[in-house]
Amino acid sequence: MMTALATVLDVQGDIVVVGCQQKSSCNHCSSKDSCGTGIVSKVLPGKVHHWAFHTDKKLTIGQMVEIGLPEKNLLQSAAIVYLVPLFFLLFGALFSEWLISPLMGIGEVTTIIIAGLSAWGGYFFAKHLSHRIEQNTEQQVSLVRVLGESISDTISVNAAG
Incomplete structure (x- = not known):
């Protein structure tokens, strides 16, 4: 504790x-x-x-x-806040590089934009998840x-x- x-x-x-x-x-x-x-x-x-x-x-x-x-809830919240946007960024970059860019024939700019938008979406998803953990922590x-x-x-x- x-x-x-x-x-x-x-x-x-x-x-x-x-x-x-x-x-x-x-x-x-x-x-x-x-x-x-x-x-x-x-x-x-x-x-x-x-x-x-x-x-x-x-x-x-x-x-x-x-x-x-x-401690468990605080560590979970910290891990979510840091790791979820990072995973979204990597997923968006790989998705764009392997699927969207070859289909559209566009270069790295598309990959950078989609990776950034994915990280931004990951930020809001992490914020939602950490809010739920924070409410659980309040009860303990x-x-x-x-x-x-x-x-x-x-x-x-x-x-x-």
Whole structure:
């Protein structure tokens, strides 16, 4: 099971909604200042993932918690996102090179265009498949431990006292 830190966003009875900032692996190497990817990751904010789950513990909005995520679903989703468009690209290129180009007598431009369109279709297919896996993952998220109160609550208590 993989763990992640999350912030409690909403509490409705025994259902808790948490948000977790997606972290990039950038900014951890020595060339982060000269790398184009590192510069872009500083400018664009990360995606926030939301999960809802049942718990018996009393939580308040703003608390930090550690949640557990199933590794199998995350690895499946990553494999789908990377491999499906690649397979579509290769299939489109081979299909065009072996069938369409010889029949029409057109050169490599047709193969490149069909391969690109196939990869684009593979991207949308992978997005659909990964969305289904993500919904399945939402049902398996669990609360590992409660880390503490929200920072804003601590500051307001210290300011008042």
